[in-house]
Amino acid sequence: MTPQILQETGSPATLRSGLPDRYLTPDDIAEIFGVPVETVYQWRKKRTGPLGFRVGKHLRYDPADVRAYVTERKSADTAA
Secondary structure, three states: OOOHHHHHHOOHHHEEOOEEOOOEOHHHHHHHHOOOHHHHHHHHHHOOOOOEEEEOOEEEEOHHHHHHHHHHHHHHHHHO
């Protein structure tokens, strides 16, 4: 299944592990996980979601960090 964000880019050749080959915005993260963007900001505040970083005043996410977060969550759920 391809998230809508990937369909909008129109360039599947630039994808890495099913994610766009660019830094992701909070809106992108919200769309990928199917949660409100406010949830993404709460995850950052509580330090429970994927690792994000600031570029000036803008919050961005590395697709590799998002993939690592998903893998970590999957293994944590399997171990529980």
